[in-house]
Amino acid sequence: xxxxxxxxxxxxxxxxxxxxxxxxxxxxxxxxxxxxxxxxxxxxxxxxxxxxxxxxxxxxxxxxxxxxxxxxxxxxxxxxxxxxxxxxxxxxxxxxxxxxxxxxxxxxxxxxxxxxxxxxxxxxxxxxxxxxxxxxxxxxxxxxxxxxxxxxxxxxxxxxxxxxxxxxxxxxxxxxxxxxxxxxxxxxxxxxxxxxxxxxxxxxxxxxxxxxxxxxxxxxxxxxxxxxxxxxxxxxxxxxxxxxxxxxxxxxxxxxxxxxxxxxxxxxxxxxxxxxxxxxxxxxxxxxxxxxxxxxxxxxxxxxxxxxxxxxxxxxxxxxxxxxxxxxxxxxxxxxxxxxxxxxxxxxxxxxxxxxxxxxxxxxxxxxxxxxxxxxxxxxxxxxxxxxxxxxxxxxxxxxxxxxxxxxxx
Amino acid sequence: xxxxxxxxxxxxxxxxxxxxxxxxxxxxxxxxxxxxxxxxxxxxxxxxxxxxxxxxxxxxxxxxxxxxxxxxxxxxxxxxxxxxxxxxxxxxxxxxxxxxxxxxxxxxxxxxxxxxxxxxxxxxxxxxxxxxxxxxxxxxxxxxxxxxxxxxxxxxxxxxxxxxxxxxxxxxxxxxxxxxxxxxxxxxxxxxxxxxxxxxxxxxxxxxxxxxxxxxxxxxxxxxxxxxx
Ligand SMILES: Nc1ncnc2c1ncn2[C@@H]1O[C@H](COP(=O)(O)OP(=O)(O)OP(=O)(O)O)[C@@H](O)[C@H]1O
Ligand SMILES: [Mg+2]
Numbered sequence: 257x258x259x260x261x262x263x264x265x266x267x268x269x270x271x272x273x274x275x276x277x278x279x280x281x282x283x284x285x286x287x288x289x290x291x292x293x294x295x296x297x298x299x300x301x302x303x304x305x306x307x308x309x310x311x312x313x314x315x316x317x318x319x320x321x322x323x324x325x326x327x328x329x330x331x332x333x334x335x336x337x338x339x340x341x342x343x344x345x346x347x348x349x350x351x352x353x354x355x356x357x358x359x360x361x362x363x364x365x366x367x368x369x370x371x372x373x374x375x376x377x378x379x380x381x382x383x384x385x386x387x388x389x390x391x392x393x394x395x396x397x398x399x400x401x402x403x404x405x406x407x408x409x410x411x412x413x414x415x416x417x418x419x420x421x422x423x424x425x426x427x428x429x430x431x432x433x434x435x436x437x438x439x440x441x442x443x444x445x446x447x448x449x450x451x452x453x454x455x456x457x458x459x460x461x462x463x464x465x466x467x468x469x470x471x472x473x474x475x476x477x478x479x480x481x482x483x484x485x486x487x488x489x490x491x492x493x494x495x496x497x498x499x500x501x502x503x504x505x506x507x508x509x510x511x512x513x514x515x516x517x518x519x520x521x522x523x524x525x526x527x528x529x530x531x532x533x534x535x536x537x538x539x540x541x542x543x544x545x546x547x548x549x550x551x552x553x554x555x556x557x558x559x560x561x562x563x564x565x566x567x568x569x570x571x572x573x574x575x576x577x578x579x580x581x582x583x584x585x586x587x588x589x590x591x592x593x594x595x596x597x598x599x600x601x602x603x604x605x606x607x608x609x610x611x612x613x614x615x616x617x618x619x620x621x622x623x624x625x626x627x628x629x630x631x632x633x634x635x636x637x638x639x640x641x642x643x644x645x646x647x648x649x650x651x652x653x654x655x656x657x658x659x660x661x662x663x664x665x666x
Numbered sequence: 667x668x669x670x671x672x673x674x675x676x677x678x679x680x681x682x683x684x685x686x687x688x689x690x691x692x693x694x695x696x697x698x699x700x701x702x703x704x705x706x707x708x709x710x711x712x713x714x715x716x717x718x719x720x721x722x723x724x725x726x727x728x729x730x731x732x733x734x735x736x737x738x739x740x741x742x743x744x745x746x747x748x749x750x751x752x753x754x755x756x757x758x759x760x761x762x763x764x765x766x767x768x769x770x771x772x773x774x775x776x777x778x779x780x781x782x783x784x785x786x787x788x789x790x791x792x793x794x795x796x797x798x799x800x801x802x803x804x805x806x807x808x809x810x811x812x813x814x815x816x817x818x819x820x821x822x823x824x825x826x827x828x829x830x831x832x833x834x835x836x837x838x839x840x841x842x843x844x845x846x847x848x849x850x851x852x853x854x855x856x857x858x859x860x861x862x863x864x865x866x867x868x869x870x871x872x873x874x875x876x877x878x879x880x881x882x883x884x885x886x887x888x889x890x891x892x893x894x895x
Contacts, residue, residue, distance in 0.1 A: 258779035265776050272764055576760050579721055580821065581749020581777040583742045659721050663760060 262586055266593035273566065273594060274601070284562045285602030287555025291548045292606025292638060293613065296631055298544035300614045302537050304624030309533055312457055316526040319493040320394055321500060323352070323486040323507060327522035329532050341520045343483035346470065348510050352486055355506045358499040361393035361489045366473050366482050370441035372419075372466060374427040382423055383465045384440060386473025394487035397467075402434045402449030405469055409448070413471035417445035422463035424450045440466065443476045496525065552638070556646035559598050563591060563650035574654050575662025584655040591654050595647025596639050603635040667733070668828060668860055669695040669718065674727035674737075675883075676713050687713040689883035691727070695862065697828075700855045702871035702891075703864045705880035711864045712833055714880070718862060719754050719831045720744045732828060749778050753822025755832035755863075759814045761806040761821075767793060768802040771820045778825070792820040796850055812843035819850055823859075830854065832863040836870060848873050 274281045322328075326338045349364035356362065366386040372379045388410045391397070397404070399418060409416050417438065424433050424447075433447045445468065454462035474482075490499040500523050507521050567574070574587055614625040676688040687710045695701055703711050716722040717729065720736055723744070729737040736747055748754070761770045771789040780788070793802055796816040806814050815835060822830050832851070836844030844867075852873060855861050863874070871877050872891060879887040 261776060261779050261781070276764070572760070573762055576762060577773070577777070578745060579719075579748065579754055579760070580774045581745050583745045583777070585742075586777060660716055663721075663756070 262589055263593065266590045267597070269590055270594035270597045273570075274597060280562065281598060281601060282605075284558050284598055285555065285605060287551050287553075287558050288599060288602025288638070288642065289555075289606045289609065291551030291555055292603050292635065293609045294551060295544050295548035296607060296610035296627065296634065297613045297617075297625070298540055298548075299634075300610065300625040300627045301617065301623060302540050302544075303628075304614075304618070304626045305537065307626065308624050313526055313529060313533075316457075316529070317394075317396060317489065318526050319490045319496060320525070321488045321490060321496065321503060322524040323348075323488065323503065324522050324524055325483040328524045328528050338522075342511065343481070344486065344521060346474070346479075346484055348507070349484055349486045351510045352488070352503065352506055355509075356488065356499070356502060358491055358495050358502055359488045360491045361390040363388050363390040363394045363487045364470055364484045365391065365487060366470060366477075366484055368441075368473075368477050368482075370477070372423055372427065373439040374433075374436060377427045377429070379423050379426050379464065381464075382420075382440075383460075384473065384477070385465055385467045386470040386477075387467060388470055391467065391487070394489045397451050397454065399449035400452040402447070404449055405467060410469040410471065413469055413475060415443065415445045415472050416448045416469065418449040418451060418467040419447055420451050420463040420465040421453045422461065423466055440468075441477060445472075500525070552642060555599075555602060556642045559595055559642070560646040560650060562598070563595055563647060564653070566594070567591065567650050567654045570654075571657065571662045571665040574657050575659050575665065578657065578659035579663060587657075588651045588655040591651030592644060592647045595651065596643030599643040599646075600639045603638050607631055607635055667694055668697045668699075668731070669693070670728075670730040671718075672728045672730075674714075674717060674724045674729060676710070676717065676722070677725045686883055688717075688724070691883075691885060693878065693885065693888070695860065697860055698855070698858055699860055699876060700851075700874045701862045701876045701878060702874035703862065703878050703880065704866070704868075704871055705886070709880040710883045711880055715831055715833045715862070715864055718829070719752050720747045721754070745777075749774055750825065751828045753819075753825065753827040753830045755815070755818050755822050755830065755835045757834040757837040759806070759811075759818045759838075761814060761817055763806055766803050766805050767798060767809070767817045767820075770806070770817055771824050774821060774825045788824055789820070792824040793817070795823060796820045810843075811839050812846060815839065815843075815847055816850065819847070819854075823854070829860045829862060832861070834864050834866070836865070836867070844870065 323344060325341050325344055330338070346364055349362060353359065353362035364387065368384050369381045370384050372382045385391075387405070389405045389407050392404045400421065402418070404418055405416070408414070417440065419427070419433060419438075427433065427438060428436065433450060436447050437444045438447060451463070451465070456462060488499070488503065490496050503523060504519065508519065511520060513520065577587065610631070611627055614627050617623055617625045671691050671693045674688055674691040675686070678685045678687060691714060703714065705711050713722070717724050720731075724737055727737065728735055731747065731751060736744065739747070762773070768786070768789050771792055772785045775785040775788060790799070790802065793799055796819050798813060798816050798820065801809060801813060806817070809817065836847050839847065848870060851861055851863065865871050875891055877887075877889060877891055878885060
């Protein structure tokens, strides 16, 4: 009860003091404002990115391995080293399927960009994927209408196509695409299915894809200079590492690599993106912590400075309070409350700016940024730690003042 | 016995020089006495008042207040004594400039944790006693000197202290206003309060029933006032 009276009194005194020096108080909080805005905006950005990344990366199954000529993540200009590798062939993919004991499904894929036409409608730069019926398993794509490629389509190199939902919408705004003949890069293909909507994957619109039997793809768009990507669904996610070892062995055998020769292929997986992503957000975290810490330190010192001024200006007031019975702890509390209130003002302005900034970023760029309830806790944490840490010295100084000397201060 | 001073001394150290403000003071004051302290400038009156008011501690000797030895109490214990036992009235009023009269008078009650509603009624009562019931929401800058000193007296009264100490309470006031303030002290004395005041003016000291004269840090004379016994 007593403490409550003191705290409330402290809040009133601090409020009065802040009100009588409005400009000074706001300027003092500048460092805190910058620090809080930076930290919260970056954390909001990271949170938004995390959310987006998690939903994106789920397009790549966690139990899928991808054998490629190139690794997904290349350091420096090592591209030239990888470029000289032998292409991965359809035959390699067939051998992998034969030899692997841990693979549930193996699907070779080839990709190219070609326009797709139907009558006067055209989709430029659609991504044409040549693959097999097992792609249905490895990529988790499901047709919404019609069917996906079958083993028969693939073995007979039939000129059939499964369209992505957006391709289908653009080519057939008013009619049923199933059974129609579309022209892909100058060749006719019959539409047998339409995929369900998939959204986009790191800027790639997955709904502008079209899927053909791989043999038909090679016959029309060439086989010689294209390296196949082999997608392997492992029997269960726990077997991923083991499968990677097995596949490495198989690939080395198929490609006739001698004992100490380096691999001339890459085995890619979802994890690699995750690693790279974590490095990226790690940098962001470092920036947030760095800029935030420096500004908060500067802000804290600003608060300490202004409190020291305030203690000096109010020496007489402190003397009066002590003369009529205020204890050291009462004066200490009063100035700590004032310190925390200045800090709270800064944190409040900082949060408001950060919210505005996050909204702006989310509106102006594709980067998502989301601020939720956690800022309240973060802000409260800042107020208490910075307010106490930088307030304790000036408050202690005020509390220790000798009442007579303080009363005599001019 | 309310106050008993034994061999009280006070030295101030300024660099290497030691200034003796009080040499050796022996004095007892009973409850409901009205004592005036007089003496030339620099004789140690304010120093003595500060010690009596527990704002300062003596360099030597012992001070018993209500039979408690306060001469070797620490800061926080002294603050509590000041709050509970002592009402101080200063020559320069020493009011909080940004707070109104009511809040200034409430201040001692805040520091002993009196709840807000009780605080308010007690402060109102004290302000009415000094005739300022109609000025409670005025800030010190909106009051005359005499009115400010009345607020200060109300603040000194509000906690029902054992002693009211006043160091030249009329020093900053004209003589007519000074007389009004002295009347208030008279009334308080009649109501049973113990009052100790410092003054330079004989006619003001006449209000008391005992005059203690200081010179060079010693009591020169200590006698009953004419007309009082
Ligand atoms: N804080 C201090 N530091 C050093 N010397 C002091 C201090 N306070 C008082 N003194 C000295 O102690 C002596 C007594 O001072 P005090 O203020 O008690 O005198 P006073 O009787 O109240 O005088 P006045 O009538 O002018 O108010 C003086 O010589 C003064 O210089
Ligand atoms: Mg004096």
